[in-house]
Amino acid sequence: MIGSSGAKAPPLASPLVRAIARNWSAAFLLLMLVVFSLATPNFLSITNAQNVVHLQTIGFLLAAAETFVIITGGIDLSIGFVMGLCSVSAAKLMQLLMARGLPDATTVVLASVVVLLLSLLPGLVNGIVITRFKVPPFIATLGMWGIANGIALKLCDGFPVAGLPDLLPRVGNGYLLYVLPGNFLSFFDKPPDFPDARIRELWRLIPFSLPFIVAVLGFLAFRLSRTAFGRHTYAIGGSMDASIRAGIDVDRHLVKVYVLSSFLAGIAGVFNVFQTGIGNYTTFNASYEFFAVAAVVIGGASLTGGKGRVFGSAVGVLVLAFLENGLAISGVQPFYRYIAVGVLLVFAVVVDKLFPDLL
């Protein structure tokens, strides 16, 4: 991909057109925000924007996971159910630890750490099956799709796992700043004497999830664009043969990428427990993995590998999220969202075909 542009005739399109084509999803996002802001009075507000971004934390994590895998030319279909598995097992573990009489904070921290470590396993299995046994990524991760789903349902008997420490949703849905205009400003929690009934008068600013997700995505984007790990990821997706000849340990690197993917799904699962306060298994029609792939492709990646950016995928997630949110607020039936995703995806691929040498 990188080398091919030099051999070709200079591109016909002007730099401006190419810049728009490269960032069309961001342009589309802006356009959509403007249209929804003008069309519906309730769309343009800090509260709404915060809610959308907060609720998409899982989407961002899964899309970032899928970005790395797709750049290598693979696909990871298991992330949605690995997330559900981690959510359920974190919740189950917390129940166990609580029953032992551990304090809430210890319970939560211990369970989260253990589950994050366990979340490396599905990726390790995926990576070994793909590299050692040469099973196509689609099949290997589809197998893990079934396995993770089955284990999650087995653990929770098909019901969400409730009865966890109250601490969880308070942290997961907390804000950095609580402001009552002209009255007070409080950090991390509302003042204890402030009545719950009046909570809507408060300005709640910057959900904890925001700095968290910015940090995670920033770190991943740095790894992908500035380190050897990232260069190897692009190289493998660009040409497997060339990477082998260049001395990259391709198998080892691919295992790392699938482990990273499942680890990010694990973070998403643990976050899910913090956000909802219960352990949720992933339902069949949730299609987390497909929406993650959609976001990554809308964000400019190519399923053939070698292309993609972490923040591009994040824009893809925002496009899908604000589309759903904007439609819902303007009273359009939410089902149009599914159709819109389909149309956007095809559009993304057509742009990719028209400008094949954009990176």
Added chain:
Amino acid sequence: METAKHGTAPGLAGGLRSFLGGRWVVIFLVLEIVYFSFTSKGFADFNSVQILLFYGTQVFLLAVAELFVIITGGIDLSVGYILGFASIVSIKIVNALVVAGLPVPAAIALGAVATLIVGLVPGLVNGWLVAWLKVPPFIATFSMLGVCHGVSELVINGVYALGMPQMAADIGNGYILYKAPHLPFVFFTPPQVARRTPVLELIPNIVIVAAIVIAIFAFVLARTRFGRHIYALGGSMDAAVRAGIPTKRRILQVYALSSFLASLAGVTYSFMYVSGKADAGASLLLDAIAAVMIGGASMFGGSGTVGRTMIGALILAVLDLGLRMAGVPTFNKYILVGVILVLAVIVERYLPEAQLSISEERK
């Protein structure tokens, strides 16, 4: 790897391997049936065979749909939601025709045919996107999944599509032959006997419909020029183009065919359950792809047969029913399907003569 594929390794191990190659799926199926016959009460019974085929109908049809697409080197993620879409369309059209005053049998027949025609549309769009716009099959059919999901929910406003003439339910849940004690065999209509009289019911209607359709497509794939073209373009697109095969048209036809079979599965669903819903087939996608893979097809295209795919689907159906009858929660099924799927692909790689064609993408 290389020697395992080409060389016929001498000695007992090599002989065993070449014996197992191509046969291990059948052996696995037999072992599975024997195992469940001992562990699940009532499994080794003629009736459970009928039940297995009856509830497996949709997966069988979707697996054949997926097989055609996978032979071309593509994938069709939309079959599950096309099934749901068709189940809704079928109910809506049949009901509309009954309201319009058509006699019930005509309304049912016409409604089913109309649904199958409408059901071609998603496939035609898929095929056009893949063949002409060069959209990767994964993306094109995933987009169609979204569109079918959205349109289905819009048609039914987010609830179930309900209600069909009683006759549709009778067809969907009826049998071809009935035999009550002291009465002759009757076709299609259950004999009027006292309740609790044991009536022998033979061959569910929809199983026969599915079997005929699948047999036709097995013939098409194995014995016609169309079938040869599909294998050829799955094996090597370049070679197929040079051989003068109209590859774009063939790809369009394959996706239309896939969508047709998924719609047929949707029609059978609506007749069986007398209801239609958008996500009726959402969970069947894994089974359909797994059946094709267990049946030895390659994800890279160019190989796979209907017969072996059916064995793959039967392995899954037996597993499902066996676990149910043993009282094991269905959760275990997902785990086993996942494991069998991956193992099947690995085994297929290490056994000679099992692959109809070899395409080693990665070194």
